[in-house]
Amino acid sequence: MTYRTHMIVGLSLLVGAVAACSNPTEPADSATVAEPQRTLTLYSARHYDSDKALYAMFEEQAGVNLDVRESRADQLIETMKAEGDQSPADVIITADAGSLWRFQDAGLTQAVASDDLSAAVPQNYRQSQGHWYGLARRLRGIAYDPARWSAEDLATWDKLAEEDKSGEICVRSSSNIYNLSLMSEIIHRYGADDAQAWATAIVGNMARNPQGGDTDQIRAIAAGECSIAIVNHYYWVRLGASEKEADRNVATSTTFLVPEFSEGSGSHVNITGAAISATADDVALAEEFIAFLLTDTGQSYLTRDTKELPLLDGSALPTGVENVPEFIASGTSLDVYGENQAEAQRLFDLAGWN
């Protein structure tokens, strides 16, 4: 083969690749097409097919076009900071109050005093000035081996720090937002010194170095590597609802429990929530969208795949969630999860929680 044919092959490969895909079906920016239709731009840190179905319903119902950018929350923040006044974002959806607070802290959200939203969302599930509103609830709790422990043994977070749990705990990395938010509430209740001592004791009781996600911790119980896993409730529920028999067996061989901080103090509850961006053009439309997510339809689609708990009291539970035990929320202001976040990471680092 000559050099010339090499060149031809190489170039035609490139040209072919460009030609074969020069026609992406999804328009790059349909927003710029001159149409009278209104556009709402959503920055979301969620990636669920049921969300997409829900968005399509809103598009039809409200007669608007919905542009969605899905990415990790931290990257959405940097994108919005970089875009500044030019940001097309109208609504932000992300899991965890600690994550919502990061948007607020960066000045990317606006306080909205909406009667509709305030009426729908109880006070302890929204930001105090209306910067963000809860859409669904999530519990950080404990999955455990019922052959090894009783619910009594694990009723409070303190009990995980006791010596008899040595070598029994599985938990993920400390940089995970769920751990940071839990630690933030512990700092809020007991102060930095006690919080660090608690984290140090947990590190001492770990069966292995923090690794993997929440699901991996539950699987490790079934495999016998540890007997206690600190996890969010929906990972346990999803295993129970899995198509794989092995996954369902993992769920049935473990029990889920929502510990309190101390007896009668209530439990750590977190949210998935929505915020209206500081640059939103059409605040009324953004409010309409969030209100739509807080209808029965919205709630059922938001929680169907995620297995979160609906925020509205009357809404039907997604299948499998009925196995999660009753709990009482601690009522701590969600603002705390954000305000103590950097301190939480610092204390985790000092405690040696990787």
Added chain:
Amino acid sequence: MPRFTLSPRVIPPALFIGLVGLPVLVAVYTGLTAGGGETWDHILNNRLVPYTLTTLIVLAVSAVMMLGLAVPAAWLTSLYEFPGRRFFSWALILPLAMPGYVMAYAWADLMGVAGPLQASIREMTGWSARDYWFPNLFSAPGLAFVLASTLFPYVYITARAAFTMQSLATLEAARSLGTPPLGLFWKVGLPVALPTILAGVSLALMEAAADYGAADFLGVQTLGVGIVRSWMSFGQADTAARLALMLILIASAFLISARVFQGQRGSQQTSKRWLTPRRTPLPAIWGAAASLLCASILLLCFAAPVLRLIWLVVETRAATQDFWPLLRTTLLLGAMGTLGAFTAALVFTLATKRSGALRFGARMVAAAGYAAPGVVLGLGALYILKVSGQALSGSIAIGFLLWIYVSRFTSAGVEPLQSTIDRLPKSLDDATRSLGVRGVRQLFRVDLPLLAPGAIAAGLILFVEILKELPATLMLRPFGWDTLAVQAHAYATDERLPQATLPSLLIVLAGLIPVILLSWRLSRTERT
């Protein structure tokens, strides 16, 4: 002394150097000028040393593993004939199509405490997970294995090139003097090829140092993970940029050592003729052993993880979503990014042909981009976007994304082009000029045809690298431009690995085509 004159010929390379270097420069500048503050103090006092040490340990272990995987296989396939040699000689490059994070998903699933290997141990013995020892993938050596198994083909390619290009005379002389095969390897083959091989290792390590996806998934506290943590948990993008300086520093050290190693080999290459030494047939038993070794490497670094992914896709029937648009976007971005990075690499190589200093500068700039994690370059791009006062959408977003691809990967294109040029006699250039062929005519009639073999390799490597790219694509892509890597990552972070397997597998399959073309091309050049 020649007076320095600013000729118009300097402008294109200077522009391209600026283009490639700007995102890194912005990141470095941000790192240097960022206010210290509490977060930086904390990281400096408590985390910097562990992050750096872990990174260095991972890189060191990974280097040893890459050498162990690549060098014996390259030696055997270049100098000996054994069953399956022709197949192995190209198939051993296939792991290049596996992104590190996909390799990590697959092996974590295979080797995890709940995975099939450990489960069958427990089933057979009736033990619990605490009754036996099993290698832990979620550790620094585990990460080193994952990185080595995806990056060793770079070392394999350079090692093969070094072995096949060795002076025939030396090897034949040693053979005729009765040097046994092992002696031939340790006393002649390896010492002569070592500088080239180590240069290959250095470049592979730069890529390994920039990893974030695999380290994050396996929970190993490398600098790459630390950078993202200081950004996410502390909300300090500036501190992240500062931490990235350390990584760029380590990578520059690799680049400089690669250059030093490459410089050492000059005197060894007396003949410019590219001849493959005659391959000695191995006796039956040794031939079988050689086949077994190559097969095990291929199984470990490619077949086992890919088969596991296929199994997971089939088992969970995860193919509910239409992946065609994702595949198309992936290929389109890959093609456009390749075109951009290739042009930059070509300009770098051709325009700096006559100036050693300019060449070194250009390669340093390209290498700094190659060594910087995609996250850091993405942050650099966002700073530039901020200054420009634009929104990250439509063609602006695509422009930024392609820019970062160019900044990040030009180096991967420069290396094969440069090595092709290095093999051409200098007199060729003078001859061209004496015949009055210059400028654009010289480019199309002389330079490009001569560079073709290197150019095809460069294009294919760039295409595969860009297909696998995750962090920058995640940060900068516009609405509706999700790639397979983005989708796989989204599912994996949601702990829905079954759904993540299909897009992961498609990335591997899309990457396989250029990788196979690449190995086909490499084996052809060896035969000419």
